[in-house]
Amino acid sequence: MRSETHSAEDVAIYKTGPGSALVAGVMEQNVIFHIMNTAGHLSKRAAKNDTE
Structure with a gap:
């Protein structure tokens, strides 16, 4: 496959740890x-790494 696709298939997602209360239904x-970005503070980490 030369390009990525989003199939809209249902997938299982399991929750535990920070931000897990945001995952439901x-x-x-x-x-x-x-949710992953917020719970893991990923944007803040990326910004910090860019300034170092």
């Missing part, structure tokens, strides 16, 4: 990304 894929 049926969710869009992009929402899962934002």
Whole structure:
């Protein structure tokens, strides 16, 4: 496959740890990304690494 696709297939997501309370029911894929980003402070880490 030469390009990525989003198939809209249902997938299992398991929750534990920081931000796990935000995961519930049926969710869009992009929402899962934002939950992971928020819980892991990924944007802050990326910004910090860019300034170092």
